[in-house]
Amino acid sequence: MSRGREEVVIVGGGLAGASAASTLADAGRPVLVIERDAEARHKVCGEFLSIEAQTYLSHLGIDLDAVGASRISRLRLVRKxxxxxxxxxxxxxxxxxxVLDEALLREAEARGARILRGRAVRSISTDHSGVAIDMGPGDSIAAGSVLLASGKHDVRGVKRTSSGAMNDLIGFKLHYRMARNERQDLDGAVEVILFRGGYAGLQMVEQDIANLCLVVSRQRFEQVGKNWDDLLSSITDECPHLGERLQCARALFERPLSIFQIPYGFLHGPDRDEPQGLFRLGDQVGVIPSFTGEGMSIALHSGCLAASIYLDHGQAASIFHHRVRSDIGRSIRLASTLNSAVRHAAGQQAIFRLSRLWPGAMRHVAALTRVQEASMHNVLFAS
Ligand SMILES: Cc1cc2nc3c(=O)[nH]c(=O)nc-3n(C[C@H](O)[C@H](O)[C@H](O)COP(=O)(O)OP(=O)(O)OC[C@H]3O[C@@H](n4cnc5c(N)ncnc54)[C@H](O)[C@@H]3O)c2cc1C
Incomplete structure (x- = not known):
């Protein structure tokens, strides 16, 4: 069945897709979002919302207090x-x-976006007349423009050209219900734990739930027989602080969520032959190493920016790709260099020493890896 022609279709209803949908719907434009999952689910993510991400979320109508977000004002760096x-x-x-993805998608719907849930796009093809979106045998949609916001999942026909340099890392995430004492200690802080071959983030999210999210080299995972329990116990042996935190905590998933071959450092390079009308958002345009806690703000920035450029210039995706590249390129390059250091013993030692000697160092680095205020101002002011 052909579902006819749409002006704009957004593929993926995560942060980038939902923020673009809200912005377009707010401007009174008809927009259809196709989201593979029938309902929001857990995703591998540290779930740390930077100030930039919060600014975008508030602009998009999300009240973080109302949805029960925790507050974090301190960073604890832990090693051995x-x-x-x-x-x-x-x-x-x-x-x-x-919670966050559901709230954003509902807000987009409330503003007038149509959401088609539980349907995956199988392939996308483009020609001079527009874009064809294939959702399986006999099910297709034609569109004037497509905003590709499928996150880490590439879609046939429009795959990312480079997978980035640092693709030997594996990400894991698990939620825990914390014991009372540990919860009190963790409240208000994000703990970044450095260990051989990777790093972890531990912080409270809503209610009494803590999120443990870590990235580890494939080599270290293989050394423990690719077994999560053995990996976790080898990390807690190396870093007893984490062991104490989790001792009386109850894991809330049967097994952790995982993601392989994270393309940290990927930055979409506009290609002269790339068709107009195909906009790449979020992880489809750039992937920043997760220790910066900035991936979500990049996704939100790119979503709002793509929508506002679409409103001003129509299908001119190349204008968007040049702008977004200049807004996020420097942060991604710097964070990728630091990511190599964070993974290795000598780099970890240097970071620790520097942080002791100059406590402001981490704040300084954080400022350099963020979406800059001027770039955000242009987007927030435009819409
Ligand atoms: C280990 C790790 C830790 C991280 N920690 C943090 C952190 O603490 N703070 C932070 O700010 N960022 C963090 N990030 C980054 C952040 O999670 C991502 O940058 C962000 O989720 C990207 O948003 P997105 O909208 O591009 O993709 P997503 O949020 O992944 O959304 C993509 C959506 O597209 C849908 N989809 C996929 N394929 C299809 C298809 N074919 N058809 C229809 N729908 C489809 C998916 O179901 C999904 O809902 C982390 C990333 C990793 C890997």
């Missing part, structure tokens, strides 16, 4: 038996992706 604590330059928030 050592711990350093610094104040964050802003109050961050913690919120599970399941």
């Amino acid at each position: 038996l050592k711990l350093i604590e610094v104040e964050l330059p802003f109050v961050a928030r913690g919120l599970s992706r399941r």
Whole structure:
């Protein structure tokens, strides 16, 4: 069945897709979002919301207090038996992706976007007349423009050209119900735990739930026989602080969620032959290493920016790709260089020493890896 022709279709109803949908619907434009999952689900993510992400969320009508997000004002850096604590330059928030993604998609719907849930796009093809979206045998939609916001999932016909340099990392995420004492200690802080071959983030999200999210080299995972329990116990042996935190905590998933070959450092390079009318958002346009806690704000920025450029210039995707690249390129390059250091013992030692000698160092680095205020101002002011 052909579902006819749409002006704009957004593929993927995560942060990037939902923010673009809200912005377009707000401007009175008809927009259809196709989201593979029938309902929001947990995703591999540290669930740390930077101040930039919070600014976009508030602009998009999300009240983080109403949805129960935690508050985080301190960062604890932990390595082996050592711990350093610094104040964050802003109050961050913690919120599970399941709650956040659902709230954003509902808000887009309330503003007038149509959401087709539980349908996956199988392939996309483009020609001079527009874009054809295939959702399985006999099920297709024609569109003037497509905003591709499928996150880490590539879609046939429009796959990302490069998978980035750092693709040997594996990401894991697990929620825990914390014991009372540990919860009190963790409240208000994000703990970044450095270990051989990777790093973890532990923080409260909503209610008494904590999120443990870690990335680890494939080599270290293979050394423990690719077994999650053995990986976790080898990390807690190396870093007893994490062991204490989790000792009386109850895991809320049967097994952790995982993601393989994270293309940290990927940045979409506009291609002269790329068709107009195909906009790449969120992880489809750039992937920043997760220790920065900035991936979600990049997704929200790119979603709002793509929508506002579409409203001003129609199908001119190349204008958007040049703008977004200049807004996020520097952060991704710097964060990728630091990511290599964070994974290795010598780099971890250097980061620890520097943070002791100069407590402001982490704040300084954080400022350099963020979406800059001027770029955000242009988008927020435009819409
Ligand atoms: C280990 C790790 C930790 C992270 N921690 C943080 C953090 O603490 N803070 C932070 O800000 N960022 C973090 N990030 C980054 C952040 O999670 C991503 O950058 C962000 O989710 C990207 O948003 P998106 O909208 O592009 O993709 P997603 O949120 O992944 O959304 C994509 C959507 O598209 C849908 N979809 C996919 N394929 C199809 C299809 N074919 N048809 C229809 N729908 C489809 C999916 O179901 C999904 O809902 C982390 C990333 C990793 C890997």
